[in-house]
Amino acid sequence: MxxxxxxxxxxxxxxxxxxxxxxxxxxxxxxxxxxxxxxxxxxxxxxxxxxxxxxxxxxxxxxxxxxxxxxxxxxxxxxxxxxxxxxxxxxxxxxxxxxxxxxxxxxxxxxxxxxxxxxxxxxxxxxxxxxxxxxxxxxxxxxxxxxxxxxxxxxxxxxxxxxxxxxxxxxxxxxxxxxxxxxxxxxxxxxxxxxxxxxxxxxxxxxxxxxxxxxxxxxxxxxxxxxxxxxxxxxxxxxxxxxxxxxxxxxxxxxxxxxxxxxxxxxxxxxxxxxxxxxxxxxxxxxxxxxxxxxxxxxxxxxxxxxxxxxxxxSKMEIETDNENDKKIFYTAMYHMMCAPTLADDVNGQYRGMDQKVHNVDAGQHNYSTYSLWDTFRALHPSFTLWQQERVPQLVNCLVRMAEESPGGMPVWPLQGGETFCMTGYHSASVMAEACVKKFPGIDWNRAYKQMRKRNMDEDYEGLAFYRKLGYIPADKQGESVSKLIEYDYNDWACAHVADAVGRSDDAAIQRERSKNYRHLFDPETQFLRAKMSDGKWAMPFNPKATGHTKEHRDYTESNAWQSTFGVQHDVKGYIDLFGGREAYLKKLDDLFAQEPGVSNENVSDMTGFIGQYVHGNEPSHHILFLYVYAGQPWKTQQRVKEVLDTLYHNDLDGLSGNEDCGQMSAWYVMAALGLYAVDPVSATYVLTAPRFNRASVRVGGGRELVIEAKRTSIDDAFIQSVTLNGKPLDRLWVKHTEIANGAHLVFTLGAAPNKDLGADPAVAPPSLTA
CATH class of the missing domain: 2.70.98.10 (Beta-galactosidase; Chain A, domain 5)
Structure with a gap:
């Protein structure tokens, strides 16, 4: 990698x-x-x-x-x-x-x-x-x-x-x-x-x-x-x-x-x-x-x-707004979301596989290339499960074939018959698992899990042997060890869901428990995720704004301890408990946005779009704004999301805060502007925030629509006062995929001041690994 x-x-x-x-x-x-x-x-x-x-x-x-x-x-x-x-x-x-x-x-x-x-x-x-x-x-x-x-x-x-x-x-x-x-x-x-x-x-x-x-x-x-x-x-x-x-x-x-x-x-x-x-x-x-x-x-x-x-x-998404710049940003974002993955087979059904051999796709299937999975599993692929539903099985089946054909195993960042091994984790597992949990048809999950399990349970890929044996990856043995652990935790979470689906509950139990390995790198004194050495001691010196404890040993991938500390997506409740409760977690989250921007030890080109130490120009930060919903202050999510939509996307040449990354930067805009974001795609849920548009309709297939309305009296009304789903009031600020994927009507009532009670009760927080 x-x-x-x-x-x-x-x-x-x-x-x-x-x-x-x-x-x-x-x-x-x-x-x-x-x-x-x-x-x-x-x-x-x-x-x-x-x-x-x-x-x-x-x-x-x-x-x-x-x-x-x-x-x-x-x-x-x-x-x-x-x-x-x-x-x-x-x-x-x-x-x-x-x-x-x-x-x-x-x-x-x-x-x-x-x-x-x-x-x-x-x-x-x-x-x-x-x-x-x-x-x-x-x-x-x-x-x-x-x-x-x-x-x-x-x-x-x-x-x-x-x-x-x-x-x-x-x-x-x-x-x-x-x-x-x-x-x-x-x-x-x-x-x-x-x-x-x-x-x-x-x-x-x-x-x-x-x-x-x-x-x-x-x-x-x-x-x-x-x-x-x-x-x-x-x-x-x-x-x-x-x-x-x-x-x-x-x-x-x-x-x-x-x-x-x-x-x-x-x-x-x-x-x-x-x-x-x-x-x-x-x-x-x-x-x-x-x-x-x-x-x-x-x-x-x-x-x-x-x-x-x-x-x-x-036209699969239609928005109503009087702001022409917003229309251009939105529809350009949709356009960029369809520039990848790219078709990679011929009209006779032949394609060149990851083994460099020529294969044939089955009838009704296609081969694809250009999967920027470390980026796109976060928002692009979750969005496809709503408005490109017919394409999801083809994309997932392609990933399964790649895993079978590739000498490198599970796809990481595949490009035209070659594996680049770029970025940490193996998020083909995340995309597969999301489709499994959301019950997309036409995918052989036994066949898929065979490949997932090989990477997850057997292969010594990029520190996985250390991860399985020690519960962490020693920084003196592997570079970017903290980021690898975070990604492997999520990959474990993903594999566990498919393991359950194919009747391998024994594997699933191991994988779920192992997905809590982030605990081994949490330092309760500094309240950061930090690198450890082979002897179990913290890597020194430590500066949370640095990418590693030395220039030769980067501990984080295109990030530092500030962003990576909030990298846990699947077990936010358990992570909040590790901090000592909501109050301590919220203080740390607020501190993230109050820090001076920048990296202390090097110039990292991919880290742009700073709000404090939040880095919107790179993907590890993309879910962080929505974590306030888990911690009982969803109004801060609404405030921060509006800030990003207002300041970091423009109808201009320099209109993106970082690399487009095959549609992920744009997918964040589209989903956040609709008022939906999948912090944990594999859980098949979406966190809610204030929609940007007065009305949006998403064609989810079969002639059905997901309609999202925002009732506001002023353009400045940006805080959710109440939400109804199909006419019934919600006491939570998240929805299940099954509640909206076949068509639904979400109505948000917005106001100028936050409703600090809505979604604040721990009992209505979004689901997490830890109940």
Whole structure:
């Protein structure tokens, strides 16, 4: 296991602090229709997250699509994990795969570059684009819409337009009159240094209008295979192949640094279209995908279908508000929630497994990639169990297959047939267990538990042997030992539920008891979770704002003792008892928000969005605001959630407080704005907070809706006075999944002052491992 910070080696940190050349969009109430009318795609602002540290891409894709066709402005450095950053003024070209908001980089496959003039096979520098095939551009000419991207490439004077289907990219380029028009296909372009990442490649010219090929990449995912089939609407005047920038004879070439160049003479405003199918199996499958999904040269129809697909999916939630910025933030967040996981099978049902072998999915199933599980188990996957219910069994079955096929076992952070082992824990177990407890059909739980048990009970994975034997992981034996323990505690909790479901109550008892291992690292004197050494003594020196007791021994993953001390999600009641009761726990929780922000011993790029020592820009903090509900002061949750929604999400380039992380940062916004958050997803419950919108409806499938209303007399009414569920008053501020997943009506009455009695009784606290 390593974290994202280790992978990138803090490359180009200084670049991440560039001043954004933009004006902030002030959040204010504006007059508009209260309900999104017709096409809700108009509320999506794809520029959100392309600045700051959001790491999103602005290009074309469809929901959960395998192809993300987007411009690459640079391919190295932390703020270019998606290949695009808003301060850049030149574009390298357009590649077909991207990561959405991750803290590590990979993909950027199959770069196509439209040009006029001399052939250049290197991109050139951002400072001097004319050195290579880069083109200058301005954001003023960009058009960003769900399923469509367009920009004017100033240097060659070419208009670029992009759209997609699930497995194909579709390009349309409008050229000037020129006898030296051409395309460069750069198969050496990758995320990071291609000298290190590109293992091998091949390109084949087929006839006068087609190129096929593929490559093997060794990057964040240790080994990936990606193949393509590319067709042009106009026959080539000529075509050239290059290896190591030397022109080759013939129509096929194999090597490492490969390029193809196809030449044209173009008339003024002549359009040349390019269709590209991709596959992780073979170029033949890429061609099958292309023929099935993109048989015609109908660019506008493909663009329209992509937009209609987005409109259908985005319309699964409708909100009523007079604040246009809130609408844009909400629907852009929904959009980003559907950029991962990504489809990873072909139209014939074949896919490349985690064992690098070719497999076939069963009828009605799909294979997926890009599971940022350490992030997304917290809010993204719980949200899917409401508004993407039909997709949940497919996603879980895919995780089960991955566990069976992968040499690494249970998925941790799988990417296109490779396991990155990124981040702590093995939260595929958490996603599986949530689906089990919520009784999703079509999943073989005996088959799933066999893989879960192997990791949980037998394997010596990243300190698990110490965890099982000692009840903690010694800091002198494993890095990030405290965070690993917290995550393993939750994974135990998850596995116990599936163990019960398949009749392994003996395992479940062990796992539930072991999920209390956090007790072994709780220091009653300082009231922090702290690292211990092999001899059982506390690791010294200790500073709660430090990531570890020395720079060489980080004890916490992208966090410090302040955030990690509140990392217990499944046994909050037991944890409160460990503190000595609610009063002591609440004091510590209040202290978290009163501290000076920052980390004392190093610069941690992922730790952003500070409110005191609460760090909204990174996922370990995401449930913390809701812990007040467990401790009897839910009004503080309502207050803090509003603060985050008001101050840490914006309709702007720097609109996210941290990495998007494949939808988790956005999922937090969507769920919190709806007034629901799953602190403990495996418990199949949601904590309630004050909804942001006057009315929201969530289509949960089967023609049913979850309707959430907020009755307020003023925009400043942010505290819950009372709640009804299907017309019946609630004396608690949490609901069961079964109470809302088949449709329900939640009505919140809000006021300007807190109701400190509602939800305060310990008897109505959300459920916990400890009763």
């Amino acid at each position: 390593f974290n994202r910070r280790d992978f990138l080696g803090l490359v180009s940190l200084a670049a991440g602090h560039q001043a954004l050349a933009q004006s902030a969009t002030v959040r204010k109430a504006t007059k508009s229709a209260s309900k999104p009318a017709g096409d809700v795609t108009k509320w999506v602002n794809l520029a959100i997250g392309t600045g700051g540290h959001g790491h999103t891409f602005p290009g074309a894709t469809v929901p959960f699509g395998a192809v993300q066709l987007s411009p690459d402005t640079y391919n190295e450095g932390w703020d270019w994990c998606s290949g695009y950053y808003t301060t850049d003024t030149s574009i390298m070209g357009f590649s077909h795969t991207h990561l959405s908001g991750t803290g590590a980089s990979d993909l950027l496959d199959i770069l196509l570059v439209p040009r006029v003039g001399d052939v250049k096979l290197v991109p050139g520098s951002r400072e001097n684009p004319e050195e290579g095939y880069r083109s200058r551009f301005t954001h003023a000419t960009e058009v960003l819409e769900p399923g469509y991207y367009s920009v004017m490439l100033d240097t060659p004077g070419i208009k670029a337009e992009l759209t997609t289907t699930e497995r194909t990219g579709f390009h349309r380029y409008t050229f000037p009159a020129n006898e030296t028009s051409h395309f460069v296909l750069d198969l050496f372009h990758s995320a990071g240094n291609p000298e290190k990442t590109v293992g091998s490649a091949e390109i084949k010219i087929v006839g006068t209008d087609t190129i096929t090929g593929g490559r093997v990449i060794h990057n964040w995912a240790p080994t990936r295979q990606i193949y393509f089939a590319m067709q042009f609407s106009k026959p080539f005047a000529s075509a050239d192949l290059y290896s190591n920038q030397e022109k080759q004879s013939g129509t096929e070439v194999k090597g490492k640094m490969l390029h193809a160049v196809v030449h044209y003479k173009t008339a003024d405003s002549e359009k040349i279209l390019v269709k590209v199918g991709i596959s992780m199996v073979s170029a033949e499958n890429a061609m099958l995908n292309l023929k099935k999904e993109q048989p015609a040269w109908a660019f506008d129809q493909t663009r329209l279908r992509a937009k209609q697909t987005w409109s259908r999916e985005l």
